[in-house]
Amino acid sequence: MEKLIITAAISGAEVTKEHNPAVPYTIEECVREASLAYQAGASIIHLHVRKDDGTPTQDKNRFKEVMDAIRVKCPDAIIQPSTGGAVGMTNDERLQPTELSPEMATLDCGTLNFGGDEIFENTENTIKYFGARMIEKNIKPELEVFDKSMIDMALRLHQKGFIKSPMHFDFVMGVNGGISGTLRDFVFLRHSIPVDATYTVAGVGRFEFPLAVAAIIDGGHVRVGLEDNLYIAKGVLAKSNGELVEKVVRLAKELGREIATPAEAREILGLKKQ
Ligand code: KMH
Ligand code: ZN
8 A cells, every 4th residue: 555645734724823722823833833743744734824913814925934944844845835725815815825836736626615604715717727827837736625526526627628637636524514524425535536546635623533544544645734623632632733643643553554755745646856
């Protein structure tokens, strides 16, 4: 079985220090959280950035500062900026980190109810626009799918030339408004992608570790982090992103799955050379 790629989603745009004091806002805090995750075994850092007061931003310069600072401590980590940003941002605002030509970036494959009156909007034209930008910039998209229909959309847009294969999916499961985090739905998604595709699973909240185990057993890859889940165990806040990654490493070792280095992750995902 391929080695396990661990992605750490260290910050997100929705969670705050009120939810968990380890959620990073400043550049120093982002470096701390990224390097703890990297030292624990994460090869990919999925990155959102904030202003120092915690407000989400897609500002290109802020991304550059944070990414440069992370690279000092995590020289070979794959840094994967979000193009999802936060609910309500415009397409061009969200796309700013692609101007930095990262190796990877997220590409969200559909619109989703995001709780209350919030809608995370990704029209077909938005997905095409983002997909074309990533092809132009030679950025490998992590196809974020929050439901089965979003896999089908990605496959249609692949046929139309907006997404290249081999595709890499991120099954984000258990979001209010998206697919559930059950094993049944994991199996459904897992069998809905092309045979040459890879996937990672990001279980939200209490689904994080059970779905990590499912992916470890199945030969998939795993995303954990404070963006998705604030707790290391029921009712116990995680001290850091590093602690969440350490738990996945322990589970993988128990189940006989080795952890990929960043170089091995690049090989598995077919990323462009640095
Ligand atoms: N913050 C969500 C609205 C992504 O990173 O591409 C979008 C999100 C997905 O987190
Ligand atoms: Zn994200």
